[in-house]
Amino acid sequence: MMKHLLLIIYVIAAALPLSASEPWTVERCMQYAADHSHGVRQQQFALEDSRAAKTQAIGAFLPSVYGSVDGQMNFGRAIDPSTNTYTDVSTLYNGYGLQASLVVFDGLQRYNNLRLAKANEAMGRSGVRAEKDDVALKVYKAYMDLVYCEGAVSQTAKKRDESRELLRQTSVMAEVGQKSDADVAQMRATLAADEYELAHMQSQTTKARLALKQLMGLPVDSALAVIQPSFDDEILTAEDASQISAFAATDNPRIFMAQQNVEAARYSLRAARGALLPTISLSGGVSTSFFRNMDKGGHASFSSQFRNNAGEYVGLSLSIPLFDRLASYSTIRRRKTALVQAQENLAYEQSELRRIIVEAASDVANSTKEVEKMQEQVEADSIASRLTTRKYEEGLASSIDVKTAAVTLLQSRVRLLQSQLTMAYNKKLLAYYKGEKLWTDL
Incomplete structure (x- = not known):
């Protein structure tokens, strides 16, 4: 009975780490970041502050009551x-x-301050959404960087194993006089270079994983295993980009923020002008x-x-009000400038949004073509590397030729992975501007 109990406890204990180290999808990472990122929490604090300011603006319409003893x-x-x-x-x-x-009339200052507070609250909500979107896109990019590093580690480890096997073959062939000591030394140098490159890429992978955890707000000592996303080859046209721009202009949170900032500046100016009127x-x-x-x-x-x-x-x-040392006029002038500045910022955000979408659509089309060409190059380099290795075994090629062909193949495979990940990020960015949600409200 005790043995069976110990066996059950062992199985449960062994299963817990497996559950904790379950691979994270990129969607899960983006959702976690939207809920736990430091930047998102800061925006939520700012939203709470704007809500408190709105409550205060509503309270300004109520009478003030004082008791004294x-x-x-x-x-x-x-x-x-x-x-x-x-x-x-x-x-x-x-x-x-x-x-x-009770203030009966104050030049509509309280009314305009209330509208200002409501605009600031709406701007705060858009700010939270924009921050969640930004951190989700950054997490997606960091996720792709980590997948790239892990892919490079896998490809480098594969080349290292091939170099190790080729060194063994060369050593055997040198013992029977088919290869020289120089060939063996060259293969050892190739293996050492592969091991160095593998150690370097493992270090880069560790840094990429830490960077992803930081963006997500995940503790650095937590396990984080990722999986490679799937790739597709759909190409978007220029017409799609113009349609996306028209849609994003009415849906993008940064445009909402800029619009609400204009409204807030307008109500702030009206409140300042109200200070010139009598108060009853x-x-x-x-x-x-x-x-x-x-x-x-x-x-x-x-x-x-x-x-x-x-x-x-x-x-x-x-x-x-008769004379307040030009304080009211100075405030009005400053708020006029703030309104013009907010309008200019809105125009810039709209222009920048159109530029980013057109650029993203172009990047998607170009990166998709790059993937197609790199796939062809990897296939050709794979054939060249196999033929060069066979020629080397037959004494028709040198060890330097083998090294060159293997390095070329490794570079092609890594560049193919990089192109695929870049294509995936560009498509995700464009899909976001089309209205695809990067995260969901829990």
């Missing part, structure tokens, strides 16, 4: 609250009040008091004084 001890000559005449006895005085005030305020309150003579008794009770001394008031005030 004060106490005072008079010594020597003072006014007697009961007779309203001077006296020279010590008196204790308490006052209680409740006041409320309504106020009212109740107050009461209690006093006692500290040198002699005979004062009324607290409850009777609290009731009998109670009074109410209501007031309406009009404040007309």
